[in-house]
Amino acid sequence: MQSRTSAPRATGGRPRSATADAAILAATRAALVELGWSKLTLGDVATRAGVAKTTLYRRWAGKNELVVDAVAALFDELELPDRGNLAADVEGVVLQFAAILARPEAKSGLMSVVAESIRDDALRDRIRSSIVERQKLLVLEGRARAQQRGELPEDNDPEAAARTADLIFDVIAGAVVHRALVSAEPVDADWTRSFTRLLLNGLTASATT
Amino acid sequence: MQSRTSAPRATGGRPRSATADAAILAATRAALVELGWSKLTLGDVATRAGVAKTTLYRRWAGKNELVVDAVAALFDELELPDRGNLAADVEGVVLQFAAILARPEAKSGLMSVVAESIRDDALRDRIRSSIVERQKLLVLEGRARAQQRGELPEDNDPEAAARTADLIFDVIAGAVVHRALVSAEPVDADWTRSFTRLLLNGLTASATT
Amino acid sequence: MQSRTSAPRATGGRPRSATADAAILAATRAALVELGWSKLTLGDVATRAGVAKTTLYRRWAGKNELVVDAVAALFDELELPDRGNLAADVEGVVLQFAAILARPEAKSGLMSVVAESIRDDALRDRIRSSIVERQKLLVLEGRARAQQRGELPEDNDPEAAARTADLIFDVIAGAVVHRALVSAEPVDADWTRSFTRLLLNGLTASATT
Amino acid sequence: MQSRTSAPRATGGRPRSATADAAILAATRAALVELGWSKLTLGDVATRAGVAKTTLYRRWAGKNELVVDAVAALFDELELPDRGNLAADVEGVVLQFAAILARPEAKSGLMSVVAESIRDDALRDRIRSSIVERQKLLVLEGRARAQQRGELPEDNDPEAAARTADLIFDVIAGAVVHRALVSAEPVDADWTRSFTRLLLNGLTASATT
DNA sequence: AAATAACCGAGACGGTACGTCATGTCTTGTA
DNA sequence: TACAAGACATGACGTACCGTCTCGGTTATTT
Numbered sequence: 001m002q003s004r005t006s007a008p009r010a011t012g013g014r015p016r017s018a019t020a021d022a023a024i025l026a027a028t029r030a031a032l033v034e035l036g037w038s039k040l041t042l043g044d045v046a047t048r049a050g051v052a053k054t055t056l057y058r059r060w061a062g063k064n065e066l067v068v069d070a071v072a073a074l075f076d077e078l079e080l081p082d083r084g085n086l087a088a089d090v091e092g093v094v095l096q097f098a099a100i101l102a103r104p105e106a107k108s109g110l111m112s113v114v115a116e117s118i119r120d121d122a123l124r125d126r127i128r129s130s131i132v133e134r135q136k137l138l139v140l141e142g143r144a145r146a147q148q149r150g151e152l153p154e155d156n157d158p159e160a161a162a163r164t165a166d167l168i169f170d171v172i173a174g175a176v177v178h179r180a181l182v183s184a185e186p187v188d189a190d191w192t193r194s195f196t197r198l199l200l201n202g203l204t205a206s207a208t209t
Numbered sequence: 210m211q212s213r214t215s216a217p218r219a220t221g222g223r224p225r226s227a228t229a230d231a232a233i234l235a236a237t238r239a240a241l242v243e244l245g246w247s248k249l250t251l252g253d254v255a256t257r258a259g260v261a262k263t264t265l266y267r268r269w270a271g272k273n274e275l276v277v278d279a280v281a282a283l284f285d286e287l288e289l290p291d292r293g294n295l296a297a298d299v300e301g302v303v304l305q306f307a308a309i310l311a312r313p314e315a316k317s318g319l320m321s322v323v324a325e326s327i328r329d330d331a332l333r334d335r336i337r338s339s340i341v342e343r344q345k346l347l348v349l350e351g352r353a354r355a356q357q358r359g360e361l362p363e364d365n366d367p368e369a370a371a372r373t374a375d376l377i378f379d380v381i382a383g384a385v386v387h388r389a390l391v392s393a394e395p396v397d398a399d400w401t402r403s404f405t406r407l408l409l410n411g412l413t414a415s416a417t418t
Numbered sequence: 419m420q421s422r423t424s425a426p427r428a429t430g431g432r433p434r435s436a437t438a439d440a441a442i443l444a445a446t447r448a449a450l451v452e453l454g455w456s457k458l459t460l461g462d463v464a465t466r467a468g469v470a471k472t473t474l475y476r477r478w479a480g481k482n483e484l485v486v487d488a489v490a491a492l493f494d495e496l497e498l499p500d501r502g503n504l505a506a507d508v509e510g511v512v513l514q515f516a517a518i519l520a521r522p523e524a525k526s527g528l529m530s531v532v533a534e535s536i537r538d539d540a541l542r543d544r545i546r547s548s549i550v551e552r553q554k555l556l557v558l559e560g561r562a563r564a565q566q567r568g569e570l571p572e573d574n575d576p577e578a579a580a581r582t583a584d585l586i587f588d589v590i591a592g593a594v595v596h597r598a599l600v601s602a603e604p605v606d607a608d609w610t611r612s613f614t615r616l617l618l619n620g621l622t623a624s625a626t627t
Numbered sequence: 628m629q630s631r632t633s634a635p636r637a638t639g640g641r642p643r644s645a646t647a648d649a650a651i652l653a654a655t656r657a658a659l660v661e662l663g664w665s666k667l668t669l670g671d672v673a674t675r676a677g678v679a680k681t682t683l684y685r686r687w688a689g690k691n692e693l694v695v696d697a698v699a700a701l702f703d704e705l706e707l708p709d710r711g712n713l714a715a716d717v718e719g720v721v722l723q724f725a726a727i728l729a730r731p732e733a734k735s736g737l738m739s740v741v742a743e744s745i746r747d748d749a750l751r752d753r754i755r756s757s758i759v760e761r762q763k764l765l766v767l768e769g770r771a772r773a774q775q776r777g778e779l780p781e782d783n784d785p786e787a788a789a790r791t792a793d794l795i796f797d798v799i800a801g802a803v804v805h806r807a808l809v810s811a812e813p814v815d816a817d818w819t820r821s822f823t824r825l826l827l828n829g830l831t832a833s834a835t836t
Numbered sequence: 837a838a839a840t841a842a843c844c845g846a847g848a849c850g851g852t853a854c855g856t857c858a859t860g861t862c863t864t865g866t867a
Numbered sequence: 868t869a870c871a872a873g874a875c876a877t878g879a880c881g882t883a884c885c886g887t888c889t890c891g892g893t894t895a896t897t898t
Contacts, residue, residue, distance in 0.1 A: 012896040013842025020844095036328040041884060052845045057886065111324035114391060118316050119245040124393065132391065167403055170388045171380060178383030182323060182341060183375065184333065194376055194415075202411025206403075222873030223863045229875090250853060261876045266855070431847030432889045438849095454746040459879060470850040475881070525745050532809060533738035537663040542811065550809065585821055588806045589798060596801030600741060600759065601793065602751065612794055612833075620829025624821075644870080668858055679871045684860065 016059070023049040024056060028070035029105040037067065037112035064116050064123050071109040072130040074100050080138045086146040090196045091189075093138050094176055098187035101180045111181055132173075139169045152203075171199060225268070232258040233265060237279035238314040246276065246321035273325045273332050280318040281339035283309050289347045295355040299405045300398075302347050303385055307396035310389045320390060341382075348378045361412075380408060434477075441467040442474060446488035447523040455485065455530035482534050482541050489527040490548040492518050498556045504564040508614045509607075511556050512594055516605035519598045529599055550591075557587045570621075589617060650676040651683060655697035656732040664694065664739035691743050691750050698736040699757035701727050707765045713773040717823045718816075720765050721803055725814035728807045738808060759800075766796045779830075798826060 027048035031040045042063060046053040060066040078096055083089050100106050110131075117124040143165065146152040155161035175195060179187050236257035240249045251272060255262040269275040287305060292298050309315050319340075326333040352374065355361040364370035384404060389396050445466035449458045460481060464471040478484040496514060501507050518524050528549075535542040561583065564570040573579035593613060597605050654675035658667045669690060673680045687693040705723055710716050727733050737758075744751040770792065773779040782788035802822060806814050 011842090012840065014844075014894045014896090016843065036325075038325060042886090043884065050845095052847090053886085054846090054888090055844065058843085062886085107327045108324075111320060111327065115317075115320035115324050116245075116247060118320065118390060163403070166392065166394070167384075167400070167407065170392055171384045171404070171407070173391070174383030174385070174387030175380045176383070178386065179379045181327060182382070183379055185375070191376070194372070195380070197415050198376065198380065198408075198411040200411075201414035202407040202409075205410035205414050206406050220873095221865055221871065223875075225874065251855085252853070259876095261878095262855085263857085263877090264875065267874075271855085429847090430845065430891055432849070434848060454743075456743060460881090461879070464850095468850095472851080472882090473849065476848075480881085526742075529738060529742035529745065533735075533742050534663075534665060536734045536738065536808060545809075581821070584810065584812070585802075585818070585825065588810055589802045589822070589825070591809070592801030592803070592805030593794075593798045594801070596804065597797045599745060600800070601797055603793070609794065612790070613798070615833050616794065616798070616826075616829040618829075619832035620825040620827075623828035623832050624824050647870095669860085670858070673871095677871090679869095679873090680860085681862090681872095682870065685869085689860085 017055075020049070020051055020055060021059065024051060024059070024066070025070045025073060028066055029074075029109075032067070032070070032105040032108045036108045040067075042066070064113055064120065065126065067109045068113050068123065068126050068130060071106055071113065074103065074106050075131055075134055078134060078138060080141055080145075082145065085149070086142065086151045087196055087200055089142045089145065090172075090199065091192050093142065094172065094187065094192045094195065095189070097135070097173070097176050098180055098192070101177065101187070107181060135173060136165070136169050139165055139172065143168075168199070168203070226264075229258070229260055229264060230268065233260060233268070233275070234279045234282060236260075237275055238283075238318075241276070241279070241314040241317045245317045249276075251275070273322055273329065274335065276318045277322050277332065277335050277339060280315055280322065283312065283315050284340050284343055287343060287347060289350050289354075291354060294358070295351065295360045296405055296409055298351045298354065299381075299408065300401050302351065303381065303396065303401045303404065304398070306344065306382070306385050307389055307401070310386065310396070316390060344382060345374070345378050348374055348381065352377075377408070377412070435473075438467070438469055438473060439477065442469060442477070442484070443488045443491055445469075446484055447492075447527075450485070450488070450523040450526045454526045458485075460484070482531055482538065483544065485527045486531050486541065486544050486548060489524055489531065492521065492524050493549055493552055496552060496556060498559055498563075500563065503567070504560065504569045505614055505618055507560045507563065508590075508617065509610050511560065512590065512605065512610045512613065513607070515553070515591070515594050516598055516610070519595065519605070525599060553591060554583070554587050557583055557590065561586075586617070586621070644682075647676070647678055647682060648686065651678060651686070651693070652697045652700060655693055656701075656736075659694070659697070659732040659735045663735045667694075669693070691740055691747065692753065694736045695740050695750065695753050695757060698733055698740065701730065701733050702758055702761055705761060705765060707768050707772075709772060712776065713769065713778045714823055714827055716769045716772065717799075717826065718819050720769065721799065721814065721819045721822065722816070724762065724800070724803050725807055725819075728804065728814075734808060762800060763792070763796050766792055766799065770795075795826070795830070 024045065027045050028040075031045050031048060035044070040063070042056055043053055045066070046056050049056075056066070060069070078093075078100070080089060080093055083092050101110070113123065113127060117127050143152060147154055176187055179185055179191065185191070233254065236254050237249075240254050240257060244253070249272070251265055252262055254275070255265050258265075265275070269278070287302075287309070289298060289302055292301050310319070322332065322336060326336050352361060356363055385396055388394055388400065394400070442463065445463050446458075449463050449466060453462070458481065460474055461471055463484070464474050467474075474484070478487070496511075496518070498507060498511055501510050519528070531541065531545060535545050561570060565572055594605055597603055597609065603609070651672065654672050655667070658672050658675060662671070667690070669683055670680055672693070673683050676683075683693070687696070705720075705727070707716060707720055710719050728737070740750065740754060744754050770779060774781055803814055806812055806818065812818070
């Protein structure tokens with residue numbers, strides 16, 4: 001969502017085309033759907049967006065950064081409406097997450113940038129800040145809401161609470177991604193219900209153990 | 210683990226060098242460590258292996274297939290020694306899996322080929338048969354062992370049992386991979402214990418629900 | 419002498435390097451001398467010229483076209499100074515032609531492109547327009563001059579005159595090339611005088627026959 | 628016409644297949660017609676001849692030598708029947724030579740091997756002995772016959788006679804080849820008659836000059 | 837209004853890797 | 868020992884993209 005050069009133009013000169021960014025990101029997603037990550041070329045994206053290749057390089061450092069931004073936009077729609085109880089909230093976020101993962105532009109792009117991020121710390125940070133943290137916030141928000149409802153106990157030890165939140169996040173995100181992209185099976189209502197039951201039972205039982 | 214052309218040479222002609230395969234896979238892993246997936250080139254692998262590029266293309270269709278085979282070999286060492294009880298068994302396999310994922314050749318390779326497999330069904334099958342199914346067998350084996358010990362009830366409904374096994378597998382593999390590669394946090398004894406407690410509590414509680 | 423894309427760039431974009439063409443053709447001739455046609459590679463020419471291989475392919479379709487242009491440049495120096503009489507003119511052009519053929523870059527290149535042109539009409543046209551026609555013009559010019567001097571009769575039948583010119587041209591060019599490249603004997607003053615006497619005697623005698 | 632290893636097999640072992648040589652040369656000519664010199668590959672020739680590539684390399688050093696032999700066989704049929712007078716003899720040999728040059732296997736092969744021979748003395752000797760000298764003999768034979776008939780004077784100076792024969796040979800062969808392969812015009816009866824008149828008039832006039 | 841400055845399109849540039857092909861050598865098993 | 872089959876190391880092929888650069892031209896702000 002953020003162009004490479006975060007600092008706004010200091011002084012005079014022609015301002016950057018406002019529409020170009022959106023066109024480029026849309027073109028990137030379209031190219032991801034048609035070609036997939038590995039066949040996607042920046043020249044092709046530029047052509048699709050009706051933009052010169054140089055314009056593209058002026059705003060993003062490379063393919064990775066561009067695709068992160070293009071995919072991150074898909075996660076803007078993630079939110080956590082209050083469905084009344086913790087189980088329903090979890091099922092809601094799982095299904096929402098799965099719905100995004102089902103879209104081919106997310107499928108093709110997400111795993112590829114994660115793969116690249118393994119050897120590129122800057123890219124990992126970019127992914128974390130624009131995609132992962134946004135998901136994690138939902139977990140924290142859901143827990144706070146459940147604590148307000150009395151479904152979960154208050155945090156006595158903040159550090160332990162953070163560790164638990166990380167664990168839960170890895171379990172949710174990991175399981176859904178693995179189901180959707182590795183096992184390539186649908187994340188449907190049945191699976192979601194079973195998974196949620198497993199997770200919440202584990203949580204409440206662990207809390208008392 | 211398996212070259213592209215599985216059928217052995219029918220008739221005459223010089224047989225394929227037996228040592229070449231191993232040299233190529235080793236060179237591929239070395240290149241993965243040094244360069245990562247995206248910078249790895251087949252020409253470089255050929256040079257490292259002391260082999261002609263054509264020899265490489267004669268045996269694998271491309272980079273993806275080669276890397277799958279090279280990475281799959283890492284998972285050969287996965288096994289499930291009987292540690293006496295279910296929790297210990299789960300912790301054992303999680304740590305073992307995490308140990309493999311911690312190796313840079315696995316890190317770089319695994320996610321990349323999974324990302325590519327999204328648009329390539331043949332590749333997905335190859336990954337499934339040579340990597341994923343091998344992991345899943347451990348889950349099934351662990352469950353059978355736990356049932357023998359009386360830690361888990363016998364399967365009444367085989368179909369439901371299969372669904373549950375799939376769920377557990379996605380949760381274990383997904384959580385470990387997400388922790389290790391996305392969150393980039395260590396899968397240490399602490400985390401493993403917490404995760405295992407969550408999983409097993411969830412399982413036993415869900416079974417009675 | 420002429421790059422593949424004769425039309426100059428219509429609109430914007432970086433202009434083609436002006437010096438590249440000359441550098442490439444010179445490098446081609448140097449490589450012809452050192453390596454000969456069959457060992458000459460475009461990659462090597464590109465390296466010698468300090469130019470990328472793609473630049474080379476952007477301007478010429480392949481080895482044949484490049485070598486034709488490189489060799490054709492050698493024939494730019496062909497001219498027909500007025501030596502006062504027909505015999506001297508013929509001897510002059512024969513010796514000039516032979517001097518070019520004696521240069522190793524011409525030797526290696528000319529026969530090879532002619533050989534290739536047998537199966538490639540476009541190449542034949544290229545050779546004709548940039549090499550052969552230039553030689554033929556000298557024959558026509560020499561005849562016109564001889565007619566002005568009264569050494570040859572005026573043309574009554576233009577068509578017959580054209581046929582005769584073609585014949586003379588094939589005889590001169592063919593004999594010189596065959597002597598120089600097939601027989602591999604020197605085209606020196608003696609041979610040239612004998613050949614010219616044979617040709618001119620044949621011409622004048624035939625005209626009256 | 629001659630395999631590389633002229634010495635017959637000295638001792639035991641499986642004898643060379645007698646039919647293989649002929650099959651290979653025929654396959655070479657067929658490939659020349661279909662593909663031309665530059666696209667012809669030894670592997671393809673071997674396949675066409677139903678022969679292993681190694682067999683081919685055992686008998687010829689490479690593409691050049693093979694093609695020379697294959698093309699040379701075409702010139703076996705050159706002969707000089709006595710047509711009664713010198714002009715008819717010359718026209719006969721010109722037309723015969725042109726008929727061979729009109730065959731696509733000769734067109735494609737001859738110029739190419741000549742081009743290669745420029746940088747390869749061994750190849751030049753091979754061409755000379757198996758192709759060029761055979762043509763030159765016809766010139767000498769024709770002259771002897773004309774001298775017997777009284778159409779040409781006897782040789783007083785043998786060295787001068789040899790020089791003249793060389794000149795005539797270069798003129799005939801060069802003109803015909805240039806007409807056929809460079810100008811790409813037909814060597815028909817008209818052209819042959821004109822050329823012969825030019826040549827013989829030049830010869831007789833020069834002799835008296 | 838003029839000058840300045842950064843943007844824009846187009847496209848050529850030096851490179852790198854691709855996947856294929858041909859060369860000439862070698863290793864098999866069969867005759 | 869020669870043969871057919873075919874794998875092998877080597878290295879050129881022509882193509883596609885990479886990321887950079889050089890153009891001529893186009894907006895904006897600053898003087």
